[in-house]
Each structure stands twice: as structure tokens, then as C-alpha cells.
Amino acid sequence: MISVWGRERGLCVKKVLWCLEDLELKFDRIDAGRQYGRTNEEEYLKMNRNGLVPTLVDDGYVLWESNSIMRYLAITYGPASFYPLTNAKLHADVNRWLDWSMGALWPDIVPLFTSLIRTAPEKRDMNAVRTQGARLMKNWSIADEYLEGKKYITGEDFTIADIALGVLAQTYSTFELEGKPDLPNFNKWYERISERPGFKRYAVLPPEPDPTSNH
Template sequence: MKIWGRASSVNVQKVLWALDELAISYERVDAGGKYGVVDMDVFARMNPMRRVPVLEEDGFVLWESHAILRYLGSSPSASQTLVPDDAKARAIMDQWMEFTTSTLQPAFIGVFWQLVRTPEAQRSAETVARTRAEYEAGLAILEKKLSESAFLAGDTFGMADIAAGSLMHRTLDLGLLPSSMRAVKRWAETLAGREGYARHIATSYEELRAL
């Protein structure tokens, strides 16, 4: 199995974390950002969106990080907890993965881009405030859910936690989590104790910072 994508991409990180959880061996190839590659025709044949990550395995190619997570969860080595067999439990998992795609991560990217990817002199205080408020609204939905259960899909760690949890290191590091959101903080601290999180999520993003 080969994973195309730079290690500083949060979408690549969540895939690498899942691979660690499942003890699946792989080779990672730097692509995207300063590494280029995504502009090459050979890459575009794998992913017409020219984005990372891309999974390549014995001629099979898959892109979109959450599609990759679901595929990995269907592997023989996947435990029932990461992607449950029960249709309703699996739908709940999918619900929170889709929430991450549609609501949580776009809001996070908005504020992250302002605070990290934009030179300080070019930042807009109004845009920072707006994007931060949008992200906090998404976090508030997580807070309510995590006040009711230990993890997003219930009382057991699973793929939904990998999808949304991949944002937590940068969220905490940038001070984006309101102090009142104790359930999210508890959840994030629990995730931080997992080896895959420590190896792939709790890493430096300095190469992304605008000079």
C-alpha cells in the first residue's frame, strides 16, 4: 500500500493515524505543498482533483480522505469498533464523518488559514473573528455530543473520532477551543494518548506558516 501526500496535511495525517490503529504497513510518498508532484500528469491520472491523500494498492486507487478511512475500516484487520458491522451504528459513524467534512473542517480551515497561512500584516481582524466564530459553532455541536458519550459514535473509539480528532492538536495549539468546552477538551486529551495521534497528529505545522 502506498499513500501519496505530505505529512503536514491534516487529511493525510488522519489516514496515517488510521493505518497505525489498524497496524497496516504502507509506504508514504511526499506530494503536495512544497513537494509538488500533484501538478504532474501521472498524479492527475490518479486523482483529477490533484489533492492529497491518494491511496494506491495493487492497481486500486482511492482519493478523498474519508473514503480512504472507510476503505481501511473494511479491511480484515479492522476491529468492529472502528467501523461497526451494525448498520445503525455505522450510520452514526458516517454522520459524524460527514459533519467533519461539511461543517467542522471547512470552518477550521478558514481560521487556520488566517492565523497560520496568511502573513500577519495581511490578516483581516474581521475575517479572523468571523472564521473563529464559525469554527466555535462547529465545536459547540461536538461539545453537546461529547457531553453525552465518550466518543462521537458512542462509548467506543472509532473512525469518526479519527476524522474529527485530526483537527484537535492544531485547535488546542492555536488556542481555538473555548475554556467552557470541557467535554471536547476531555475527548481531545483522550485522543492524544493514542500512539497514532502522537505520531501523526501532534506534529509541527511550521512548514505551513507564512513568513
């Protein structure tokens, strides 16, 4: 039996839940993190010393880090196209975008999310918002270039890289930023992934109003 520890509206948790939904896997979810607490309890820390969510438990096997969880689920339960292993170049391409989602997008998505969603307008650091927003929009423009002539970020097949980018793209779509560029390839891709079961069920969930810690 698969269990997922984490609140369903957390950005990293959404990725795992979307992956599970698209794979049509049954699972239990245990609320943890932010307003639900539990991540600092001994039971949880025995599974994940980081005290963060999500954590996956699959028949006694414990795994944390959302992208690694998706890799595991795809290899164990998914079709070969979901996370290709035999084609080294395609395998590396999926990993490239998984890494890029965290290395390029995440550092600006998180502070912008905090500023634009969880902080009152009068308390926002708008200089920081403009700087972070400019970097984020530039990076989505890079993704738009790579999406030219493709259905999905690595080609014709939907992969877990599209999930990792998709959750952050949905979050980006809620940001009111000055000068958002027109990204035709990105928009077509976004429209395509928005029809996925996991996107409809989990990616679109709005954040909780509670402003406490833990993603």
C-alpha cells in the same frame, strides 16, 4: 503493499496516516503536494484527476478522499468497532460525524489555519477571523454536547469518526481565538484520543512554514 501519496503534515493526509498507524499496517508514503509538487504530474493525475492529496494505492487499487480511504481501511483491515457495518444506526452515526467534520468544521478550519498559521499578523483579516472563529467555536460546542456521557463521539468505541474530528481538534487547539469556550466533555475526549498511537505520531506534527498551495 499499501502506498500513500501526500506529505505527512497535511490535514487530510494526517487522518489517513493516523488510521494506518492505529491499525498497525505497514505502508510506504510518497511525498506529494505543496512544496513537494508531483500532484500535477501525469503519473499522479492518472491516479487522482483532482491533483490533491492524499491518494491511497493498495495492491493496485487506487482511492482518494481521506474519509473514504479511512472507511476502506477500516472495513478491509480493522476491527468491526472501527467502522461498524452491521448496526445501521451506529453505522449512520459514524458517517454523520465524518460528514459533519467536512461540512461544518472544515469550511472554517481551513481559512483560520491560513490566517492564523500561514499569514503574518499585520496581513490578517481579523473581521473574517472573528466570524470564522465564532462559527468554529459554536460547532465544537455542539460536539461537546454530543460527547456528554460518552468516551468517544459515537459511544464507547473509538472509530474513524474520532480520527476525522481529532485531527481538526488538534489544529483548533493551536488557534489563538478570543472567547474560546470551556468544553469539559470535548476536553476529556481530546485527552483520551491524544493517547492513540496515530495521534502521537501524526496528528501533532506542526505545519510546514511554506505558504504555497494544496492541502
